[in-house]
Amino acid sequence: MNHSMINSMVSMNGLQQKLDIMANNMANVNTVGYKRREATFEDILTNMRQQPQGFQREGRLSPLGFNQGWGAKLSQMTTNFAQGTLKDTGNAEDLALEGNGLFKIRVANGDPNQPANNTLYTRDGSFQLTRVENDPDNVYLSTKDGHLVLDAADNPISVPSGYKLSVTDDGRVYAYNGAVPEAGSLYRGQLGIVRVLRPQFMQQVGDNMYTIPAGVAATPQEINNVVQPVGAGSALEQPIKVRQGFLEQSNVDLADEMTELLMVQRGFQLSSRALSSSDTMMNLANNLRT
Secondary structure (H helix, E strand, O other), X not given: OOHHHHHHHHHHHHHHHHHHHHHHXXXXXXXXXXXXXXXXXXXXXXXXXXXXXXXXXXXXXXXXEEEEEXXXXXXXXXXXXXXXXXXXXXXXXXXXXXXXXXXEEEEEXXXXXXXXXXXXXXXXXXXXXXXXXXXXXXXXXXXXXXXEEEEOOOOEOEEEOOOEEEEOOOOEEEEEOOOOHHHOEEEEEXXXXXXXXXXXXXXXXXXXXXXXXXXXXXXXXXXHOOEEEOOOOOOOOOOOEEEEOEXXXXXXXXXXXXXXXXXXXXXXXXXXXXXXXXXXXXXXXXXXXX
16 A cells, blocks of 8 residues: 555545534534534654655755655544623523533432442533422422532532522522512522633533543542632632523534535545545556566
């Protein structure tokens, strides 16, 4: 197999992975809180080849050597946590974040060999108030799939039955009785919001949620190097605000994705033609007769 075939095959494999990422972005253009995935490429290997000495001529300015590449591969997939537009829903349970933050979610783990619950992160604030077993007096803030939303102390956020939810811009949660407004409100805790410090270490796990792989961060100190509780950093950092009654839309721009799709398709087409040309040249060489 000649060098041009190897180069084309490697590049086509990387471009196919890029197309898969873009297809996933375009499929989630209307997903609440979805963050665009981006791909980074790098050269696999580059050799410096020397031309014959017969190319050396008086007055020649170009070097005798030339680079020989072996294609490009997908080196890293990262998540773009840029802010999406906010849509007014008028629903008190809908929450949106302004700034580089994530909600903390508790997900039950059905694997008996793993911890009973996992802490995941999401930007999807389409929450609701649901009941849980053995607690008829309260309703809990949860996702559409029933995963509980956590407070700053990693405890589920509950509201007394019949009460309504109120959330301030800084994430404080209150409950009040709409039928008895003069009774005042009850403080129910602080929303568990974290600031993303190193998005390249966040891993998507489906259902628009993220986790920190155990190989990246296993201890609380290592986790704090990836995501940091809001309020634990410098006062100069951009504040993260909670908007009640709003939902953050996907930050995928369909026009940009379509433009990039055309560029990737042209690159894939060029590599496939190079592969076809290499195959034709090898066929000619095999059919030569002395």
